[in-house]
Amino acid sequence: MRKVDLVYTRVRTEEKLLLEALRRRDCAVNLVQDSGMVLSMDRQRVTEADTVLMRSMSFTRARYLATFLEMKGLRVLNSARTISLCGDKALTSAALAAKGVPMPWAFVAFDEDACLDAIDAKGYPVVTKPVLGSWGRMVARLDSRTAAEGVLSTRFGTGGAQDHVALVQEYVDKPGYDLRVYVIGRTVGGLRRRSEHWITNTARGAVPERYEVPVVHARLAEAAADAVGGDMVAVDLLETRGGDIYVNEINHCVEFARSIDETGVPLPDLIAEYVASGAGGARR
């Protein structure tokens, strides 16, 4: 019997379904709230479990907890490395670029003037987003120099040193939807999110639709998952009107509550199956 610690921030629909799916596979699951965890800097055992399913909603907590739990010899899904890369969009881009995975062109800049000059050279529109954070928060499309000056003066004029990085990305004129491919070891299915707004996010009101993942998309998503060492990830793809396909982002904590009915992909069972199989983790 596999002993699993499910680390969570809040027990949402996802966590309830995962818990049930794991128990159906005879896993002994222990629920652990991330806010109560205290981890010593040594290799002392902290749990009876051999596997940790990391479902912390906080990138900061997930990254540290995964790192220290791995140090203590546990198999953590996803691994600390995957969480660190996926949680920071600049590092995701670097990991994808290193493996030659097709993505929108992107650059990072650390100074307002240098960033403006670089955008001017590329031409408008462009997209800028914070390197941390998601659900489409603070993602801005810059249509002109004036807009860029406004957004970037806020980016560089507020917050601390860690906030003073701008990730600028090619604006992809997508055909009213984007695509999300779930890779749980291998591609297991996907979702099309349709929206009139250029930010297609189900948390922002985009409508999920069924989508049979073509082989080309599956191979691309698996290459992206591989580039970040992801065991169970959701890969966001962008399709251009010209028919090119790019990897946009990779999510390390797969959410599915809003879309499970439409996709017909039994994600809780597929994730539980993977956890129970013993595959993956940083120790592989």
Place this chain on the structure above:
Amino acid sequence: MQVQNPMTESVTPNQCPLCAQPVPGGNRLVGEVLSCDGCSAELEVVGVNPLRLEEAPEVEEDWGE
């Protein structure tokens, strides 16, 4: 609508802190997210025995998907 005594704890057991709709306890987990049948608010379980609920917190800066 039930008026709360300001001298007691702001979180009254077994009911929604927003509309006072009774919420069934039993087998709840700290951190569990519920939807109130009365006002549809997202509630978070902050204690069990007795069941204590708070309005689920807003999204934090580093909460991703």
